[in-house]
Amino acid sequence: MPKAGGGISATIGGMRMEMRGSRVIGAAPERVWAALIDPEVLRASIPGCDSMEGDVENGFEARVSQRIGPVGASFNGRVELEDVRPGRAYRLVCHGKGANSGSARGGADVTLTATEAGGTRLDYDVTAHVEGRLARLGGRLLDTFAKKMAERFFENFQRVVEGGGMSDGTAEEKRGWLRRVFQGEA
Template sequence: MQMSDTREIQAPPTDVYAALLDPEVLKACVAGTQEISGNPADGYEATVVQKVGPVKATFKGTVTMSDMVEGERLTIAGEGKGGAAGFAKGSANVTLSPSESGGTVLAYDVDAKVGGKLAQLGSRLIDGFAKKMADQFFIKLQEHFEGPAEPAEGEETSDEEGKKGWLGRLTGRD
């Protein structure tokens, strides 16, 4: 499965590059990360818990960085085993370029593969999950620099005060 996208981040390319190498930032950006240790030169070891459709698994794996040109590009490759759930592996080629607004245009190309029970779930479910994971990662990275996005006017918030049960919505009561 392959996907590509771009995102503008309001920070200089050198800061975005440094954040991509910081294990604490990586831990905050990868949903379900239990622990991460290591460094960019030797690679990282990570434990991530994910639920893909009906399959929940704890993946233990490695992440390596290569093709590193400070402030310009890097390749992030990872591989994890989730026991009976199977395995996941992939890589992302990330390029950083200055934007006209003084920030960074981050572009990425991801190639990912899964095997075992995960592969049996079907490509539509896996592709949707992988896209969601990539989007979440880069949204969290963007929030690391810019703070959480403000909800658009008229858009419901996700906090408890803004929620109503389905029955409340139907009857107009809380």
């Protein structure tokens, strides 16, 4: 399970979010790295990702659709990789804009470390700044949503890398998430 921490703070013109955590994946670092730079694996792992194209050298273009509370948001975004240390680490720099929901920009430092058991520990440190209609939803809703999306991404990513396929987001999984939110566990 991921260990996530962080929080949200209001800034002039938007909301700033921070989140950090780690996850142990049952695959060698080389396999995890290959998956982290594969647009098809990323598309399959990102909840609501309609398309993902590109490569490490030129960056990735993506379209993601999500519902965040009462706001339906479709974002067109760009992801570029910086400080790439093949097989070990990189920094993601992202920016996206929604037609009627606002914009988001941020980054993530991702580091891979081999475990003694032959797996990979993936550490991440994320910062994001959200503006517009999404920022007006409030910190608690955005924080809960961001944590849920990170958890779903890493669950999907881990399934793909470990060879278990993708979750289809069944009704039972969705009810489980809603139950945790209303019971204060999310």
